[in-house]
Amino acid sequence: MTKFLEIQGLRKSYPTPDGKEVSTVFEHANFSIEKGEFVCVIGHSGCGKSTILNILAGLDEASDGLVLMDGKEITGPSLERGVIFQNYSLLPWKTTLDNIIFAVRARWPSWDKSKVEAHSKRYLELVGLSHALDRKPAQLSGGMRQRVSIARAFATQPQLLLMDEPFGALDALTRGVIQEELIKIWEESKQTVFMITHDVDEAILLSDRILLMSNGPKAQIAESVKVSIPRPRTRTDIIHDENYYKIRNHLVDFLVNRSKGLSGSVCDVKPDHQPLTVDLAAS
Numbered sequence: 001m002t003k004f005l006e007i008q009g010l011r012k013s014y015p016t017p018d019g020k021e022v023s024t025v026f027e028h029a030n031f032s033i034e035k036g037e038f039v040c041v042i043g044h045s046g047c048g049k050s051t052i053l054n055i056l057a058g059l060d061e062a063s064d065g066l067v068l069m070d071g072k073e074i075t076g077p078s079l080e081r082g083v084i085f086q087n088y089s090l091l092p093w094k095t096t097l098d099n100i101i102f103a104v105r106a107r108w109p110s111w112d113k114s115k116v117e118a119h120s121k122r123y124l125e126l127v128g129l130s131h132a133l134d135r136k137p138a139q140l141s142g143g144m145r146q147r148v149s150i151a152r153a154f155a156t157q158p159q160l161l162l163m164d165e166p167f168g169a170l171d172a173l174t175r176g177v178i179q180e181e182l183i184k185i186w187e188e189s190k191q192t193v194f195m196i197t198h199d200v201d202e203a204i205l206l207s208d209r210i211l212l213m214s215n216g217p218k219a220q221i222a223e224s225v226k227v228s229i230p231r232p233r234t235r236t237d238i239i240h241d242e243n244y245y246k247i248r249n250h251l252v253d254f255l256v257n258r259s260k261g262l263s264g265s266v267c268d269v270k271p272d273h274q275p276l277t278v279d280l281a282a283s
């Protein structure tokens with residue numbers, strides 16, 4: 001069976017500053033994502049998470065390897081892949097509603113004006129922003145701007161949504177509220193999501209599966225941890241699930257104790273390396 005997203009033998013290397021050698025950020029990255037899956041990736045700073053996300057978006061090129069979406073190679077950006085960055089990237093001269101309309105119109109040029117507007121408003125409603133349609137980004141808080149980015153990305157219904165630490169710049173309270181809005185909008189759309197986060201609790205709340213990257217240089221996708229906590233999930237409920245602390249402790253132990261020893265610069269990683277599947281519910 002063809003997987004929705006297949007990453008085969010991905011490597012990224014850069015020349016060293018003197019230009020005489022190459023430094024390999026990650027290599028032998030092999031993993032796949034099923035249609036409708038929500039996958040988070042966690043790893044220490046510099047291991048190459050954003051580089052992988054940018055390659056999946058078609059915004060960066062791998063030094064080696066292949067990315068296939070629905071069996072077709074990704075060679076550049078496409079409206080089939082939506083990206084949400086930490087810094088919101090809204091058009092500052094357009095209102096909240098016009099920011100969404102702009103993207104929706106680009107996605108479905110044949111739609112008439114009223115259909116585009118109704119569709120755009122519906123997504124703003126899903127993130128609780130119906131009251132701020134006419135405000136410009138500068139008149140919104142950071143949390144509201146990120147809600148607009150989320151509404152815009154989901155409104156264009158890309159086949160794959162890529163999120164690079166979307167809540168990294170938000171305070172903990174705002175972050176919690178928007179995480180739950182993201183769950184709500186995702187549960188409605190069941191879009192396939194690949195998201196980078198540094199926050200283990202956020203990863204457990206949102207993901208079906210968490211990919212753990214070892215440290216760079218020569219980082220690898222070391223493990224694929226199943227989040228066997230039933231949905232729908234809320235921040236307050238998941239901590240009572242019997243698997244919550246098992247998963248959390250496993251992730252923290254990886255980041256604190258094991259991520260360095262699994263780096264390709266320390267141990268031998270074979271080109272056909274597959275991440276170790278971890279299902280703590282079964283243990």
Ligand SMILES: Nc1ncnc2c1ncn2[C@@H]1O[C@H](COP(=O)(O)OP(=O)(O)OP(=O)(O)O)[C@@H](O)[C@H]1O
Nearest residue numbers: 014015025043044045046047048049050051052216
């Ligand atoms: N143009 C470049 N030339 C040389 N090295 C680069 C270049 N761009 C990125 N790198 C290196 O690639 C590595 C991976 O960067 P990347 O941003 O993907 O890491 P990351 O895991 O997302 O980090 P963070 O969690 O801090 O955002 C870093 O060590 C970085 O220094």
